[in-house]
Amino acid sequence: MKTKLEKIIAAAIRAPSGDNAQPWKLIASETQGCIDIYNMPERDSSYLNYQQFASLIAHGALIENILIAGRAIGCAIKLIIFPDVNDANHIARCEVSEHAPELDPLYDSIFKRCTNRNRYRSFDMSEEQRQSLKCAADCIKEASVGVITDSSSRKRLAWLLRSNDQMVFEHKDIHAFLFSQIRWNQKEVTESCDGMPLTSLGIDVVEAHIFPMFRFWSVVNALNSVGLSKIIGLKGGLNCRSASALGVIKVDRRTPESFVAGGRALERVWLEATRQQLAFQPVVGLPLLMQRLVDGRLDGFSAKQKKIIEVASQEINNIFGVDDKTVIAYFRMGISTSDPEQFTKRQCKYAAVLD
Ligand SMILES: Cc1cc2nc3c(=O)[nH]c(=O)nc-3n(C[C@H](O)[C@H](O)[C@H](O)COP(=O)(O)O)c2cc1C
Numbered sequence: 186m187k188t189k190l191e192k193i194i195a196a197a198i199r200a201p202s203g204d205n206a207q208p209w210k211l212i213a214s215e216t217q218g219c220i221d222i223y224n225m226p227e228r229d230s231s232y233l234n235y236q237q238f239a240s241l242i243a244h245g246a247l248i249e250n251i252l253i254a255g256r257a258i259g260c261a262i263k264l265i266i267f268p269d270v271n272d273a274n275h276i277a278r279c280e281v282s283e284h285a286p287e288l289d290p291l292y293d294s295i296f297k298r299c300t301n302r303n304r305y306r307s308f309d310m311s312e313e314q315r316q317s318l319k320c321a322a323d324c325i326k327e328a329s330v331g332v333i334t335d336s337s338s339r340k341r342l343a344w345l346l347r348s349n350d351q352m353v354f355e356h357k358d359i360h361a362f363l364f365s366q367i368r369w370n371q372k373e374v375t376e377s378c379d380g381m382p383l384t385s386l387g388i389d390v391v392e393a394h395i396f397p398m399f400r401f402w403s404v405v406n407a408l409n410s411v412g413l414s415k416i417i418g419l420k421g422g423l424n425c426r427s428a429s430a431l432g433v434i435k436v437d438r439r440t441p442e443s444f445v446a447g448g449r450a451l452e453r454v455w456l457e458a459t460r461q462q463l464a465f466q467p468v469v470g471l472p473l474l475m476q477r478l479v480d481g482r483l484d485g486f487s488a489k490q491k492k493i494i495e496v497a498s499q500e501i502n503n504i505f506g507v508d509d510k511t512v513i514a515y516f517r518m519g520i521s522t523s524d525p526e527q528f529t530k531r532q533c534k535y536a537a538v539l540d
Pocket residue numbers: 199200201202203204205206238239240242243246298299300301302380381466467468469470528531
């Protein structure tokens with residue numbers, strides 16, 4: 186059982202998390218046959234992690250990896266979400282027992298999945314492929330997935346999604362956390378075992394020379410007056426324009442449980458895209474800002490910026506037909522133009538304690 190628990194944990198911690206903060210702690214017990222999953226709020230202090238929503242999505246992805254890995258390596262897993270009503274950070278308990286292994290086509294993808302922030306090569310996605318991506322998370326009852334491939338909607342969505350990256354460069358606190366998570370060289374990547382390698386950010390050789398200057402808010406703030414954030418946004422928009430499909434993950438309610446379910450759905454679609462050898466990037470800044478907007482908590486943004494966030498989100502959601510649901514994430518998919526090895530080398534910091 187010890188080897189199986191270790192394999193499950195190895196799959197779990199490959200999950201994506203906002204800026205690779207890995208906001209989790211896993212405590213596994215061989216004697217009890219269980220894995221307890223805890224949220225560590227101090228690991229993701231981003232402005233975007235409002236009400237821990239980003240971390241809850243990441244935990245959903247981690248849980249989904251556990252369930253997929255369990256099935257594939259021969260374990261039955263009983264999942265109990267929020268097992269302790271007095272501890273909101275006790276996200277889940279997984280009770281693990283022996284079971285015959287079952288083939289799960291998504292298992293291998295866990296170790297290949299990565300965020301690809303480069304420009305993609307667009308292609309005409311077949312209806313069959315679109316459906317298999319859309320249906321990848323059908324087993325998560327609380328969540329639903331939308332995938333759009335038609336050219337005119339994609340074009341409009343890409344234009345609207347540019348405000349996602351633009352806003353990151355227009356808010357001091359969002360900027361501060363993002364840059365605290367950038368690992369500038371291989372030594373920092375290896376030593377920290379978290380954060381985002383500079384090489385994974387989708388910037389070219391020329392941009393890589395200028396980019397270090399942007400770590401200083403005073404520089405970014407000054408350059409914003411001559412359009413820096415708009416150029417960054419435009420680049421994000423063009424990246425979305427290069428995608429063959431744009432998608433949305435939405436959930437019925439706005440509870441911690443729903444965000445975990447949304448994270449599970451996001452991970453399943455991402456793994457299915459990986460299985461189909463598609464490049465994938467989640468776009469989650471805007472939906473998280475919307476959560477702040479709903480509560481009137483967009484502190485630090487001007488009235489004009491709030492309007493941009495509101496108008497863009499509303500139109501995006503209209504195109505996706507979100508209605509009154511809660512958006513967990515948008516995402517883009519396409520064919521990678523770069524070596525996948527570039528992205529899969531990131532480290533995992535927070536492995537589990539095993540008794
Ligand atoms: C809740 C959440 C929000 C994220 N938001 C974004 C985003 O807006 N843009 C982006 O490029 N990546 C985003 N990511 C991807 C993470 O940055 C990425 O998973 C992390 O750096 C680890 O890298 P990997 O996915 O290549 O393993 C997000 C991931 C999660 C789970």
